[in-house]
Amino acid sequence: MSEQDKTRQTAGGRLGGAAGPGGAISRRGFLRRLGAIGAGAAVFSTAICQRARAQYGAAAPDGPTLEQLTAMYTDMLKIRMWETKIKDLILGGGFRGVAHLYVGEEAIAVGVCHALRRDDYIASTHRGHGHLIAKGGDLGRMLAEITHKATGYCKGYGGSLHITDVSLGILGMNGIVGASHLFAAGAAYGIKVKGTDQVAVSFGGDGSIQGNFFSSAANSAAAWKLPWIGVIENNGYQIWVRAADVYGIVDLAQRAQGYGIEGRVVDGNDVLAVHNVARYAVAKARAGGGPTIIECKTYRWYDHYGAGGAKIGADGAFGLGYRSDRELRDWMAKDPIPRFRAFLVAEKVLAEQRADQIAAEVRQAVEDAAAFAKGQPLPKPEDGLMNVFAQGAVALRAG
């Protein structure tokens, strides 16, 4: 680990503060950094990109990295557009489901999940659509599930809060705050037993570090250097409660220190910053270096739940009592998607036209997903008695 990284590794240190290896960086160095996953790599932030660009002119990374960057951009758009569609459907009335929207936080799911292999595990939350999409979830089956259709991911049993695709290594979205951390740490233990180099990542909000689960995950991961990465999506609110009123710390990654875990704070609206810290943590975990806790500072554009304060065809939920519209507007100005697009275009990873085309394709995919979900059949009533156990059905006792 470089010295710079070390200074940043204390929880208080903010990525992008004293960032980057000074001015002198070669193009090769820049690309290596972009693609680096070794324990020495660690930090690649927009600031570095900007400096690199200033020095070497716009330049697109080639090979798989190019693909990956494009895929990251595509996934961010997928989350944004798919969820915006949900929001519009809710506002349209008669929506057969619920949703905790992730819009505004896309950089985290995408930055983290694109540092993972398909066979790595993630454990998700009530606000987990984004994680699922970033890990490869199918938009149509997802929408079918959150409208409780028989062909949805969970055959209609689960809905938005529990939608999952276990075959993608997703240990479930979970409606119980904090449980994700514990299950991922458990999975990380299982990885050690299996002897593979997989990793297990849990997502959780700023509210997820208290309660019973986080502490057990963190201590075990620290004690036995488990390949666990705890991602704290700090969007400033636990429904309407502010962290500052219920915690004695400001940077939540500081919790890591009490367990002897490396804690990192990162700009959660900068997908490359998130991605690079995630890659660092993943490489470290694969190499047996143990866990990392990454706090990503971000903001949610909509209300905790549903679409209150939002309008069809417009972004953001305004007029919510617990936060100011101005605060929201400030954060919308830090929208991770145009920010990333601008970078990609400037770096010639994407031409403007291609970027537009991707947006159009994603928009179409979302419409297709909505149409697919709409046409899907409802579950059979008696299927509720199934899947309690692996075998058979339980008895109906209602009459």
Next chain:
Amino acid sequence: MSEQDKTRQTAGGRLGGAAGPGGAISRRGFLRRLGAIGAGAAVFSTAICQRARAQYGAAAPDGPTLEQLTAMYTDMLKIRMWETKIKDLILGGGFRGVAHLYVGEEAIAVGVCHALRRDDYIASTHRGHGHLIAKGGDLGRMLAEITHKATGYCKGYGGSLHITDVSLGILGMNGIVGASHLFAAGAAYGIKVKGTDQVAVSFGGDGSIQGNFFSSAANSAAAWKLPWIGVIENNGYQIWVRAADVYGIVDLAQRAQGYGIEGRVVDGNDVLAVHNVARYAVAKARAGGGPTIIECKTYRWYDHYGAGGAKIGADGAFGLGYRSDRELRDWMAKDPIPRFRAFLVAEKVLAEQRADQIAAEVRQAVEDAAAFAKGQPLPKPEDGLMNVFAQGAVALRAG
């Protein structure tokens, strides 16, 4: 807080390391330090005493401090002799009770409880006899209780694990590891509601910082600056499990940092060191300065439970598989009681003769307690149906 204190306040810093305000200290300064309870006071360790003594010759503090020091010595002896009696009774066979012996750790209970007022609260553990004695518990009623007699503190319902005197501000010994911390933090919240300047202290072993309770206590105490003091009695073992095998940290007070709490590490076999950190923490808490977590490094002389490996009339439990006899002997050489006695005698707080006399008195008190307990009546069988609720008895369902 002085600069020295600041350096010591990080969890890693050990009391007695770079301790003390250098050589130049006046006798008045020494006495002030000994008696100090202001936030500026903080540290008074044997090292300081020794330096002070070297400079000013042996000198006994006068007034209440003298009494208090004598009382502390007396209480340490009470714990030691009362528990040694229990050990002998167990080994004698047919003992009507169980015990987790505290011998070796007396300096912690006494150092902490003598920094408290009678109206302050403590929450205790399975290894809590010492806490109860240091807070003023009656040796006879205690022994009656651990032998489940009708006139014991808990009328025979509780026994060793739950013996308590609520009128002394004791929130109960508790057989569930870690629960003490949560209840004390709750009491600390209640103190805030009442608006008094009381404090609430919880004791817990090195095993008590994991699990569900500690985290909830620490976070709440930190968030709202509750007058809570968490004392970690780190005796190196959780039954036979070593902390190093199950934690990612070495100094357990480091846990404090993750919550934004001041953590202190102290020599738990030095009663004055413990006492002074406790006084500092208590004064801080009374003044609204919030919680402190104090880790006291110590050792238990007997097995986790009962009297295995011990002999009647001899100290210590040898030949236990999980620890070496040598380790035990090293710690017995650090016995807090002769260490304190030597200090008191050297400082002319106590004459040798008076010290011997106290020991004889305590020995007699213990014998009296044993005789008292032996003569007490057994509970009535049907009383088990009482005290489930405040009113009445529950129905017998057994036949």
Next chain:
Amino acid sequence: MAKSMTYAILEAIQGEMRRDKLLTLLYEYQKPVAGGEKGAINLEAEFGRWRVRFCAIDEQWIVGGALGMSMIGVPAIAHIPSMTTFIPYELMFNHAGKLRHMTGGQAAFPMVLWADMAGRIPLQGAQHADAGLESSYARLAGLKVVIPSNPYDAKGLLIAAIRDVDPVIFCQYPVPASGQPVPDEPYVVPIGEAAVRTEGGDLTIVGYAPQTVEIAKAVAELKKEGITAEFIDPRTLAPLDGVMQTILKSVSKTGRLLTSDDGSYSFSNCTEIVARVAEALPGTRIKRLAFPDAPAPGAPEMLSYMRVDAARIAAAARKLVKG
């Protein structure tokens, strides 16, 4: 407009907080604020943040903190949301319910665990649509469990719970604002007393909380057919002895018992009532309706297929009476 359940509950707490200057509420995100005809209630605004404290997402703290406070004589209400009802289970079991006994009567927990219960609501998924959790609490020694089925009982039972020196679990299910009007003044509905909702001679029906809505419909339906049901709402699940007096009296008369639960079938709610009747009155014809031993699916089709409703209650009653 009748007072809602929430309004009635907050009115109860407001009155008790005015009466007892130490009574404190710890809660999470469910703001103790309600508007009603009689004016808005805002507990934090009235009593300040120390006595009305929103907390981190940490139900272990909310309940454990309340226990610690109450042990030093600061009575406390711990309010936790429905999906977390079992997080403090160990605390209530091993501490709240046992400490008085273990200390020979020295310790007391004058606290109320105000536990939200979701009930079988659709489109949520199993973690947010549960019912019947009260029976896990009802079997723990040293705890009292009350379950109001309407705002009037809610206010009176909550005041009784707050004034009780023993720990009480107050279960709030979502029920509509039906029943008696709720007086503005404090009053007590005693813990341990059932309510006879309708009198009848053909069979006894027992159920509570959201099931009372279904039972009431079924009773009305049956009446049209000439079957008169005695409908008893237990209101208290623990201790049950007082409640059983009312139920046994009724079943001695009717000879038939039908129970109806939103909780799952096995080891649950009305099971204890059925067992006690069976012991005391052999020969009684008994039918227990309940949710199956399954989690609650999100899809409404599956969920409503599994839930007991008025039609099923009426059908079972007919069968008991005629079959």
Next chain:
Amino acid sequence: MAKSMTYAILEAIQGEMRRDKLLTLLYEYQKPVAGGEKGAINLEAEFGRWRVRFCAIDEQWIVGGALGMSMIGVPAIAHIPSMTTFIPYELMFNHAGKLRHMTGGQAAFPMVLWADMAGRIPLQGAQHADAGLESSYARLAGLKVVIPSNPYDAKGLLIAAIRDVDPVIFCQYPVPASGQPVPDEPYVVPIGEAAVRTEGGDLTIVGYAPQTVEIAKAVAELKKEGITAEFIDPRTLAPLDGVMQTILKSVSKTGRLLTSDDGSYSFSNCTEIVARVAEALPGTRIKRLAFPDAPAPGAPEMLSYMRVDAARIAAAARKLVKG
């Protein structure tokens, strides 16, 4: 010398760990070590520390970790000590029991919660002398609960539990090494099947774990008096349907049911069995014996006054048969 309960259990785990190279045990301080005639078992020595892991005092980890592992296909056994049996209650309730259903069958938890149960032992105090906790688990959807009463059943039920892809709670009460000899080889006692311990025609007695000792004594005593009891050990509490077939068959014959519990009376263990019999066979004469709804006091005088013993079982049986 017969194999002890602990030996039988460790032998089961040893065999399964040899068979399945991923099976892992998380535990706290109760070393998985036992000596016996057939040689000592030391699981950590045989399988290494990763697969046999002692943990911090953190039952939430032990169970939650086992759940996480099992979700990725690493089957796990979580062993927790008796006083902590309800610490993982929420995990088993909201996650282990629901996730398969919530995910439409995708998720599975091939794990066993090996929960120690203290039983009503004297001189410990209420937190360390509890019984009956299994009924709180038995009412949770998606979980299986087994309770062996002797080493033979313990080994066979534990192997069944380990091989089951659904989460199983394996309750270990302290019981003496009685019953059938324990074969060295792995074998399965199927989950969901009761055992008829003695056959008889006058009444049916149901009970398990330490109560089987008292029941067996009472049955022998009654036999001398000419009363023949059919003694059934359910062995599984959830799912209960298979067990009930055996019990209902017996009660149809005897017409009388006596249950005997170390757990408390209300909302507990045999309550469900009583209720099911009452529904299915109206007219059955029923008596439920149990510990009172109270914590267990430490003093032996109080404790034994409260516990069901052979004399009380025999007395209740006589009354049922003759009264």
